[in-house]
Amino acid sequence: MxxxxxxxxxxxxxxxxxxxxxxxxxxxxxxxxxxxxxxxxxxxxxxxxxxxxxxxxxxxxxxxxxxxxxxxxxxxxxxxxxxxxxxxxxxxxxxxxxxxxxxxxxxxxxxxxxxxxAPDWVRADVPEWLWSSFQASFGEAAIAEGEALAERAPIDLRVNRLKASRDAVLTDLAHFQPEPGPWSPDALRFHAGHDGRGPSLQAEPGFFAGAFEIQDEGSQLVTLLAGAQPGQTVIDLCAGAGGKTLALAALMANRGSLYATDLDSRRLAPLHERLARSGAGMVEIRIPRSRGHEPLADVEGQADLVLVDAPCTGSGTWRRNPDAKWRVRPGALAERIKDQAEVLARAARLVRPGGRIAYITCSVLPEENDDAVRAFLGRQPEFAPVAPIDVLKGAESDLSLLARFATGHGLQLSPRRTGTDGFYLACLQRGG
Known part of the structure; x- marks a missing residue:
């Protein structure tokens, strides 16, 4: 053609x-x-x-x-x-x-x-009905943040620590001219060409050998900051296809107990093959047998960390899914807020005294982020937010510059701020 x-x-x-x-x-x-x-x-x-x-x-x-x-x-x-x-x-x-x-x-x-x-929402390429929320999140930088979310996204991969080092993968993929990610110690970044196409990384021998997975650096960052440690009991409550599950397994050095589940069992299907490729042998997939069935009932109150990658509007991923921002409707936002409250309540039952919930969204809307956390804390007084600066201090590498992007209860990443998708993270600790 x-x-x-x-x-x-x-x-x-x-x-x-x-x-x-x-x-x-x-x-x-x-x-x-x-x-x-x-x-x-x-x-x-x-x-x-x-x-x-x-x-x-x-x-x-x-x-x-x-x-x-x-x-x-x-x-x-x-x-x-x-x-x-x-x-x-x-x-x-x-x-x-x-x-x-x-x-x-x-x-x-x-x-x-x-x-x-043009009106500000037009210049930012953000749906008009979401503009007030978008402004509440970014203030005077809202137009620039919208413009950044309307750009093409780079292609990031996460080096799998269980099988390779970043330097080794950097060498193996040198023909694609990768560059180290600016934040995550496991990230490599590739830029798309003029036609928007990136390298065929999933056709590389290293991918089949489990040396790396495709994963936005923002997703890597929030998983890293969740604080999983080797030997712990960790639950990935909304695991989906398992990108964060695999990252958790690597951060835990394949030691401890890691449970992966999702209310939609169909979303878990790709995880089996990905686990086999990654070498993560300590992951147990728990599939709900029916609606309302809790597949983790036997570990209630025992988890050191429950990672909640909550269902959301996906506004932070508009670079990768630009059609999604024009299809989302107010009713969908209200439904996601309800889902977020339900999954946080479920997480609260699973975490042990002294343990923590890592609440994550790929959203830049305060209703799904700080507002959702504030509502949860009002319902669950035994939990307290971990200050973002303390979350950053617990990281294995120096990420203190991210403190600039602290919100009321968490951290807000964005393409303009961090060069990543728009992820949000808040850590909530249960009193001992």
């Missing part, structure tokens, strides 16, 4: 996403299945165009005076990819599957491309 034909395809996929309010991944998959002529590089390029258009949906719509798919793609090419008009115009020739030629209005808007005078 030509670059122009790929743009036509991206516009078609965006039409499907917007009109049917469906996830971008589903629309892209359906498009690919019905267009067998498109090769893997074509599909990847089209996906990159679609996701880039969604990153700047609000600002592109404003600058191009339209929220139609064609306008969003034009705005993305001018705004995010910074193509000048002489490079954009030939891609819209109307020939050989290219989109129709630019209108005089489109040409004028592209020539004067600007978001000057």
């Amino acid at each position: 030509t670059p122009a034909a790929r743009i036509s395809a991206a516009i078609e996929v965006l039409d499907d996403i917007i009109q049917r309010r469906r996830p971008a991944s589903d629309a892209l998959k359906d498009w690919g299945l019905s267009r067998r002529f498109a090769g893997s590089k074509d599909r990847a390029a089209i996906a990159s165009l679609v996701y880039d258009a969604l990153r700047r949906k609000a600002s592109s719509g404003y600058a191009m005076a339209s929220e139609e798919s064609r306008a969003l793609v034009l705005g993305m090419l001018a705004g995010l990819r910074r193509l000048p008009l002489p490079e954009i115009a030939p891609l819209f020739s109307g020939e050989n599957h290219a989109p129709a030629p630019l209108s005089s209005d489109e040409t004028a808007l592209l020539t004067a491309f600007s978001c000057d005078g």
